[in-house]
Amino acid sequence: MTDSKKYFTRMGDGSIVYMTEEEIRADILAGVKDAADRGKIPPLTQDEMDHIYSIVTMPGGVVGVEPSRAIVTSNDSGSDKISTKCGIPVERSVNAMIHERVLGADSVDIGLEDYNYKTVKGVAKREAAVLKNALNKTTMPLFYGAMPNLGFYTKPDGPVDNWAVLLPEGKIKEALAAQEEAVEHAVKDIVYVAEQMYDVGADGFQLDTSGAAGDADFLVSLLATEIIKEKFPDMGVEIGMAGEFVLGMHGRLKYRDVKLAGLYPHQQVKLVEQAGASIFGAVVNTNCNMTFPWNIARVCTFLKACSEVATIPVHANVGMGVCGIPMCENLPSEIVSRADRCLIEICNLDGL
Amino acid sequence: MRMQISQKMRIKEAKQYVADKLGLTLEEICDVVTMSEVREDRGFGLGNFEPYAESNVGMEAKFKIAEALGIKINSVERFKERAGIK
Numbered sequence: 001m002t003d004s005k006k007y008f009t010r011m012g013d014g015s016i017v018y019m020t021e022e023e024i025r026a027d028i029l030a031g032v033k034d035a036a037d038r039g040k041i042p043p044l045t046q047d048e049m050d051h052i053y054s055i056v057t058m059p060g061g062v063v064g065v066e067p068s069r070a071i072v073t074s075n076d077s078g079s080d081k082i083s084t085k086c087g088i089p090v091e092r093s094v095n096a097m098i099h100e101r102v103l104g105a106d107s108v109d110i111g112l113e114d115y116n117y118k119t120v121k122g123v124a125k126r127e128a129a130v131l132k133n134a135l136n137k138t139t140m141p142l143f144y145g146a147m148p149n150l151g152f153y154t155k156p157d158g159p160v161d162n163w164a165v166l167l168p169e170g171k172i173k174e175a176l177a178a179q180e181e182a183v184e185h186a187v188k189d190i191v192y193v194a195e196q197m198y199d200v201g202a203d204g205f206q207l208d209t210s211g212a213a214g215d216a217d218f219l220v221s222l223l224a225t226e227i228i229k230e231k232f233p234d235m236g237v238e239i240g241m242a243g244e245f246v247l248g249m250h251g252r253l254k255y256r257d258v259k260l261a262g263l264y265p266h267q268q269v270k271l272v273e274q275a276g277a278s279i280f281g282a283v284v285n286t287n288c289n290m291t292f293p294w295n296i297a298r299v300c301t302f303l304k305a306c307s308e309v310a311t312i313p314v315h316a317n318v319g320m321g322v323c324g325i326p327m328c329e330n331l332p333s334e335i336v337s338r339a340d341r342c343l344i345e346i347c348n349l350d351g352l
Numbered sequence: 353m354r355m356q357i358s359q360k361m362r363i364k365e366a367k368q369y370v371a372d373k374l375g376l377t378l379e380e381i382c383d384v385v386t387m388s389e390v391r392e393d394r395g396f397g398l399g400n401f402e403p404y405a406e407s408n409v410g411m412e413a414k415f416k417i418a419e420a421l422g423i424k425i426n427s428v429e430r431f432k433e434r435a436g437i438k
Contacts, residue, residue, distance in 0.1 A: 067382045071363050072353040101399045106353040135427040139397035139413040141353050142427075201427030204357045234426045236357035278360045313356040313363065350356060350363040 007057045010335050012295050013288040014328030021057070024293045028052050031290070031297030038245075039264040041305035044297065048346050052300060055338050055345075056293050062337045065344050072351045074238060074279065074315050076145055076208040077115050078108040079134070093134035100140050106351075109145035109206045110134055116149035118158070121189045124196040132200035143238065144197040145206030148190065148220040150213035153182035160185070163249065179216040179250045183223070190224040191231070198232040204278065205237045212242035214249025215260035218268075222255045222275040229276035239272045240281025240317060241265070244302060265306040273312050279351070282306050283317045288327050292335055296324035296342050303347040313350035316343050358423055373421050394420060 006018035019027070028049050036043040044052075055063065075081075079095040082088050090098065092110050099105040110131045112120050120127055131144050154162035160182045166175035194205050205228060211218035218241075225237045246268065248261025255271050263271070265282045272280045284299040299316075303323070307314050321327040324339035343349050355366035371381045374394075380386045391398050397413030408416060411431055418425040432438035 068378055070382055072356065074353070104399060107357075135411075136431075137410045139410060139417070141357055198426065199430065201425075201430035203354070203426055234358070234424055234429065236360075238357075278357050310362075312360045313366075350366075351353075 009056060009292045010326055010332060011288065012286045012290050012292070012326055014326035014332065014335075017291060019291065019293070021053075024056055024291075025049070025053055027291050027294040028056075028297040031294040031299075032301045034294075035284075035298040035301035039266065039302055039305060041264075041266060041301065044301050044304065044346070048300070048304075049297065051346060052293070052297055052342055055341050056296070061334050063334075063341050064337060065341055069344055071344055071349060072106040072315075074107050074143070074204075074206070074281070074351055075105070075109060076206060076240060076281075076319075077111040078105070078145075079110045080113055080115075084113055092130050093137060096134040096138050096142060100138050105140065107141045107143060107204070109143035109204075111145040111206075111208075115145070115208070116147045116152055117186065117190045117193050118149065118152045120146050120193050124193045127193075128196040128200045131197055131202060135201050141203035143204040143206040144193070144202050145208050146193070147209040147212060148186050148207060148217050148224070149209070150179070150182050150186055150217040150220060153185050154178070158182070158185075176250055176252065179214075179253075183216050183220050186217075186220040187224045187227070190220065191227050194224070194228045194232065194235070198235045202235055205235055206240065207237065208240045208281070209242040210239050211246050214247040215253045216250045217242070218246050218260050218263075219253050219255055222271055225272075225275040225277050236278035237276065238279040238281055238315070239275070239277045240315075241268060241283040244284040265302050266309050269306050269310045269312070269314065273310070277312065279313045279315055280306075280310060281315050281317050283322050284324075286321045286323070286325060286327055292324065292326070292338070296339055299324045299339070300342055300346045303343060303349065307347045307349055314347075315351035316347070316349050318343070318352050354417070354421065354423065354425070358425075370421065396420070 004020040032043045079092045082090050082095050096108050099108040161178040163175035163178045207221040210221035221239050246260050246263045251261050253260050269280045284302045286295050316323045355361040371378050395408040395416040397409045414425050414428050418428050
């Protein structure tokens with residue numbers, strides 16, 4: 001009996017694993033089935049699963065698509081990453097220029113280190129001044145970005161009672177009311193910040209990690225987008241998600257008669273379109289305990305369904321811990337480039 | 353990217369739009385050598401450029417891009433307003 005050839009790949013936490021063809025194909029099938037069952041969406045075809053297998057096992061440290069299939073990039077807190085993540089003290093408008101002229105980015109966002117709109121509200125005009133400097137010096141589109149981050153509106157830091165405290169105490173009505181009140185505060189803050197950014201010429205406005213605090217958090221992004229697009233039609237909005245599934249922290253909230261709790265990407269994107277956003281940032285969570293073939297097959301099943309129903313551009317969030325990317329700080333390029341290629345060739349995505 | 357943000361065009365439609373407006377093929381707009389020449393010739397700005405007086409970068413490049421693509425760029429519009437040229 002001879003040993004089957006084993007291929008280098010990784011687990012969802014980034015650790016190295018060697019797998020046979022049989023094991024990889026079994027994991028791809030299992031990932032597809034998991035997504036199809038959870039999302040109630042069609043599974044990938046056998047040809048698509050074979051294509052994922054070929055991308056997972058193809059030689060090379062970095063793989064890529066044909067030049068004509070290249071897509072564009074957007075990001076979150078991009079202009080702060082060189083400073084915050086790399087520890088290089090660079091002013092954010094310079095940071096944007098580095099993204100444009102050194103890193104070859106297609107866009108970047110200006111964002112505060114404390115990346116949420118409640119904090120930005122107090123310094124919004126100063127933030128707008130940074131964006132204005134960057135806009136004068138760069139050619140690519142620039143966003144202003146932050147998170148709705150509804151949890152910041154709870155006591156003692158915020159104005160409303162903390163629903164995460166009220167719920168375990170059985171105070172259900174109070175917990176629901178607190179979330180509804182927080183939505184109003186957050187929408188008001190976001191629209192105020194959007195006005196400052198529009199006034200200095202922002203190309204786009206980024207509502208990042210939407211839904212992080214559950215369905216009320218996602219509702220904030222939808223309602224704020226609606227108002228922003230009505231007031232500032234020349235400024236696009238990108239809604240990026242926090243996870244693949246909208247958590248029902250409230251459970252009863254609806255947007256245009258659609259219950260938000262439990263929505264998957266192919267359903268989320270339709271509401272994002274209705275709100276008037278230009279770009280949907282889709283997320284599928286990485287499972288650290290499963291392999292890359294399992295994770296990326298699952299991601300492609302969800303995002304193919306999302307891309308097929310979308311009428312607006314869909315950008316996959318391909319950062320640490322989402323859309324097949326391992327949950328580790330220093331990302332392995334052989335996995336990142338394989339994830340990107342799968343997303344472009346199988347899901348026909350518009351950006352990353 | 354601009355066609356995605358401002359017109360909600362998906363990637364294929366956006367590439368075709370840009371190619372048509374610039375009188376180029378899809379292959380050409382994805383080619384770094386071709387586009388470097390086009391961007392330099394038409395004043396769209398380059399990622400890297402020698403510091404000579406004719407180079408367009410930043411706002412002046414965006415004026416040219418808005419005109420060539422037939423779109424409004426918010427920062428250009430706000431610049432015109434503030435400069436009193438609108």
